[in-house]
Amino acid sequence: MARILIVEDEANILKLVSVNLEARGHEVIGAEDGREGLARLRDALPEVLLLDIKLPDMSGWELLKIISADPTYPQIPVIVITASLNSANQDYRLYKNLRKVLVKPLSVQELTREVKGALN
Amino acid sequence: MAANLPKEYRSALKDFLRGGGERALKNAYMLGRRSLEQHIGVLDIVAAHHQALASLLSHSNESLPNNRKIIKQASDFLAECLSPFEMAQRGFQESIAALNSLNARLEDEVEKRTQEVRESEELYRTLIEISPDAITMTDLQGKVTLCNRQSALMHGYSDPDEAIGINAGEFVAPEDMLRMREVTLRVLHEGIIGEVEYSLIRKNGTRVPVEVRVTLVRDAAGKPSGFIGVNRDITERKQAQVKLELQARWQAAVAELGQHALSEVDLAALLHRTSSLVAYTLNVEFCELLELLPDGEHLLLRAGVGWKEGMVGNMVVKAAADSQTRYTLPRVEPIIVENTAEENRFSPSSLLMEHGIVSGMTTTIRGKGRPYGILGVHTCHQRNFTPGEANFLQSVANVLAMAVDNRRLLETEAIARQKAEKDNELRLKALAIVSHELRTPLTSIKGFATTLLADDVVWDADHQRDFISTINEEADKLCDLVEQLLDLSKMDAGVFKLSPIRQHPGILIAAAAPHLQALTGQGHSLIIDASDALPDVIADTQRIGQVLENLVENAAKYAPGGTAIKVSARVNDGFVEISVADEGPGVPISDREKVFQAFYRAGDKATLKVKGAGLGLTICRRLVDAQGGRIWIEQTNGPGTIICFTLPSVSVVEKQGER
Numbered sequence: 001m002a003r004i005l006i007v008e009d010e011a012n013i014l015k016l017v018s019v020n021l022e023a024r025g026h027e028v029i030g031a032e033d034g035r036e037g038l039a040r041l042r043d044a045l046p047e048v049l050l051l052d053i054k055l056p057d058m059s060g061w062e063l064l065k066i067i068s069a070d071p072t073y074p075q076i077p078v079i080v081i082t083a084s085l086n087s088a089n090q091d092y093r094l095y096k097n098l099r100k101v102l103v104k105p106l107s108v109q110e111l112t113r114e115v116k117g118a119l120n
Numbered sequence: 121m122a123a124n125l126p127k128e129y130r131s132a133l134k135d136f137l138r139g140g141g142e143r144a145l146k147n148a149y150m151l152g153r154r155s156l157e158q159h160i161g162v163l164d165i166v167a168a169h170h171q172a173l174a175s176l177l178s179h180s181n182e183s184l185p186n187n188r189k190i191i192k193q194a195s196d197f198l199a200e201c202l203s204p205f206e207m208a209q210r211g212f213q214e215s216i217a218a219l220n221s222l223n224a225r226l227e228d229e230v231e232k233r234t235q236e237v238r239e240s241e242e243l244y245r246t247l248i249e250i251s252p253d254a255i256t257m258t259d260l261q262g263k264v265t266l267c268n269r270q271s272a273l274m275h276g277y278s279d280p281d282e283a284i285g286i287n288a289g290e291f292v293a294p295e296d297m298l299r300m301r302e303v304t305l306r307v308l309h310e311g312i313i314g315e316v317e318y319s320l321i322r323k324n325g326t327r328v329p330v331e332v333r334v335t336l337v338r339d340a341a342g343k344p345s346g347f348i349g350v351n352r353d354i355t356e357r358k359q360a361q362v363k364l365e366l367q368a369r370w371q372a373a374v375a376e377l378g379q380h381a382l383s384e385v386d387l388a389a390l391l392h393r394t395s396s397l398v399a400y401t402l403n404v405e406f407c408e409l410l411e412l413l414p415d416g417e418h419l420l421l422r423a424g425v426g427w428k429e430g431m432v433g434n435m436v437v438k439a440a441a442d443s444q445t446r447y448t449l450p451r452v453e454p455i456i457v458e459n460t461a462e463e464n465r466f467s468p469s470s471l472l473m474e475h476g477i478v479s480g481m482t483t484t485i486r487g488k489g490r491p492y493g494i495l496g497v498h499t500c501h502q503r504n505f506t507p508g509e510a511n512f513l514q515s516v517a518n519v520l521a522m523a524v525d526n527r528r529l530l531e532t533e534a535i536a537r538q539k540a541e542k543d544n545e546l547r548l549k550a551l552a553i554v555s556h557e558l559r560t561p562l563t564s565i566k567g568f569a570t571t572l573l574a575d576d577v578v579w580d581a582d583h584q585r586d587f588i589s590t591i592n593e594e595a596d597k598l599c600d601l602v603e604q605l606l607d608l609s610k611m612d613a614g615v616f617k618l619s620p621i622r623q624h625p626g627i628l629i630a631a632a633a634p635h636l637q638a639l640t641g642q643g644h645s646l647i648i649d650a651s652d653a654l655p656d657v658i659a660d661t662q663r664i665g666q667v668l669e670n671l672v673e674n675a676a677k678y679a680p681g682g683t684a685i686k687v688s689a690r691v692n693d694g695f696v697e698i699s700v701a702d703e704g705p706g707v708p709i710s711d712r713e714k715v716f717q718a719f720y721r722a723g724d725k726a727t728l729k730v731k732g733a734g735l736g737l738t739i740c741r742r743l744v745d746a747q748g749g750r751i752w753i754e755q756t757n758g759p760g761t762i763i764c765f766t767l768p769s770v771s772v773v774e775k776q777g778e779r
Contacts, residue, residue: 083559
């Protein structure tokens with residue numbers, strides 16, 4: 001089906017997303033922080049990026065800014081997963097690849113629906 | 121001719137007697153006189169004839185009867201000739217008698233009039249003498265012709281007689297002279313009663329404010345002959361007027377200041393405005409506004425008028441024990457100095473002497489709490505400040521005190537508001553963190569629950585077990601977090617209860633040991649070192665166990681597997697110090713205090729991979745503080761972390777109890 005990159009430092013959430021997307025036929029690549037996420041984006045060529053906001057080395061928004069500013073990164077749809085209330089203050093239009101912001105806690109149905117939508 | 125005379129004369133005389141007056145009398149007199157002059161010769165002849173005839177007649181009476189007849193006829197004729205003259209003479213006599221009577225009547229009249237005049241003059245004099253006003257009569261040139269005692273005294277003479285002959289104009293102050301002259305001229309030419317207020321300068325040179333009413337005096341012929349002036353001393357009225365004007369001026373100044381105090385944002389500007397206004401209103405050369413500095417010993421010249429260049433804003437004076445400032449500060453009434461050099465309540469300030477200051481007033485600007493400072497005015501000439509002026513100064517000081525209090529209140533309020541805003545910001549930040557920390561385990565729980573419930577995927581038993589155990593693990597985390605938050609909330613609300621008891625530190629640590637073993641069991645060795653020689657401590661067993669668990673859990677999280685975690689106890693200055701040492705990466709020096717702040721997580725990328733809400737050490741600090749101890753990260757050079765906390769030994773607690 002599709003290759004999906006997920007940048008998430010919480011092991012259990014990474015596991016949650018992985019098992020569900022794999023069970024639905026996708027290939028999931030995990031990255032534990034922003035730096036690793038950017039590297040995987042270049043070398044693994046995923047079709048969708050699932051992005052956590054609270055990362056150990058940078059915020060998900062910073063990572064999005066880097067991708068948006070640099071056309072050498074694959075410009076793929078991004079789904080942000082956040083627990084932060086401050087996400088509401090972000091101007092989503094600044095990130096042209098941003099497709100959806102999902103707020104934790106999220107249901108698997110919601111997640112799979114959004115990934116499906118991003119791939120079509 | 122002669123026969124006609126008596127008729128004319130008679131008619132003139134009749135005329136006079138009928139009341140023709142002077143003219144008729146004159147006429148009669150003139151006619152009589154003329155007639156007599158014309159006939160005087162005839163009269164003499166006739167008289168001689170008459171005499172001769174009469175003599176002849178008497179001598180020849182018997183001898184010559186015929187002659188006698190002739191002579192008799194002649195004599196009769198002559199007698200007839202004489203009769204008008206006799207009549208004239210009788211007329212004269214009558215007219216003289218009439219004149220005499222007239223004269224007498226006139227004299228009576230004159231006498232009566234003179235008496236009346238004398239009486240009326242007496243009345244005037246009495247009136248003038250008893251009048252409370254100063255009454256002065258002058259001639260047209262202003263020379264005093266009559267005055268009463270009041271007038272004499274007003275001009276500086278003890279007796280009215282001394283004042284007679286002086287020139288009233290010379291007693292008018294030069295600046296009032298022109299007005300006085302104008303009014304006098306109008307009195308003279310227009311006949312008005314003039315009114316003037318002027319300064320009268322007495323013989324001895326002193327001044328008195330007076331009001332004069334001037335009127336013109338005419339002589340019998342109606343010609344202007346002088347002036348009467350009624351002077352009234354208006355010193356009291358003037359003083360009252362001046363006092364009222366001053367009071368109005370002071371009130372206006374205080375009101376103006378009050379307005380500025382309300383509207384002026386800048387305190388320095390208000391103080392400058394105040395000093396100028398006070399100096400202007402009281403007409404003094406110097407005004408000072410001294411601010412009492414926080415040390416209570418020195419005062420800064422914040423604003424002022426008259427001081428040497430560069431002093432305002434810079435000069436600091438010491439409130440020495442014997443200084444005017446020290447004397448003024450505790451007093452509620454303004455301190456009035458008549459002569460700085462002769463003052464004995466305090467030593468003259470060198471600053472005042474240097475500026476040549478003689479008199480002055482100082483008062484305290486007394487706000488709520490300690491005085492703000494001193495307001496003062498000074499002059500270079502001797503001046504006796506009045507109670508009114510002192511009141512004014514005090515009023516200004518009070519307005520300033522209110523302004524300063526207001527400002528202090530505003531500042532306090534601003535600080536409180538800023539703190540509240542900051543607190544609010546921190547609270548929001550904390551809320552965001554708490555929200556995030558709560559959502560993360562919740563996401564796993566909900567995620568795996570919905571995973572299990574999904575109807576498009578069938579999970580095998582291993583997966584199902586794995587998901588359920590993850591849910592369980594995350595639920596535990598959530599539970600711990602909720603527990604910690606609840607503890608902190610209780611501490612914040614002051615409802616956190618401790619149950620301290622006296623016990624040996626070894627027993628305290630032993631009570632927690634099984635939990636500590638469980639925390640380190642998987643990869644670290646736990647070493648406990650508590651000597652029996654330690655003194656007893658007063659502590660809550662369960663809460664100290666919680667602190668120990670937290671510290672050991674942290675050590676186990678960060679220190680590499682296989683390393684030792686050592687819990688030891690020793691005596692430290694009356695306290696028992698318990699430490700937890702690990703061989704982990706250590707805490708950066710800059711973070712060693714911050715880690716005790718709620719939600720603060722120290723370290724770099726590697727240590728941040730270790731999960732936690734960042735509440736553990738915050739709770740530990742609160743628990744240790746609440747039991748009279750202290751917690752900190754020991755300053756070590758080598759690797760590893762040593763966190764120490766103290767608990768008061770029994771001896772310390774007893775000592776505190778004695779105090």
